[in-house]
Amino acid sequence: MSKRLLLLATAVALCSTSICAQPRDVAGAELFGKHCVACHQTDGEGIPGLAPPLVGALKKIVEVDLGRTYIAHVLVSGMAGTIKTRVGKFTGVMPSQAALSDHELAAIASYVLSTFNESQVALKPEGFAALRSKALPPGEVRKLREQVLAQIDGQ
């Protein structure tokens, strides 16, 4: 094998490992497909009576500090109770996703924000790590959502 070919072969081998990691959105998309689509669906539109739509739902929420905390809490703590969405009132239970790693949660959140909410805000793994010891009961997360919406309305 010529030197050049050998170099080429090495490069190809490297690229099948994590050194050639996919861009964040691809990892986020895969994780979303694995852990969220059953309820929120591939297009993020949710299922009537089972899960609310994520499309457009976080656009304003992510713009405020408390909103970013809320989004992280939904994943770490879960959420339960009645919420108002753009498709009407919705009562359900979102199971905590705390079994996923901080990096996985950050990748999923950033995917949901960029793909379904036209937001370039990326939530950091450190933020999820910090929240784990402060997990809330799911009903409290729903109250947090109301606080965030009131804050946005008052702007």
Ligand code: HEC
């Ligand atoms: C078993 C079904 C289920 C799964 C799986 C699930 N969710 Fe949910 N999700 C819900 C329900 C139900 C709600 C609303 C809870 C309520 O009514 O209080 C919700 C709410 C949300 C919200 C809040 C939306 C808003 O308008 O404020 C976000 C964000 C969210 N889910 C993201 C995710 C992500 C990301 C995943 C994957 C890691 C995921 N969910 C997995 C059922 C699910």
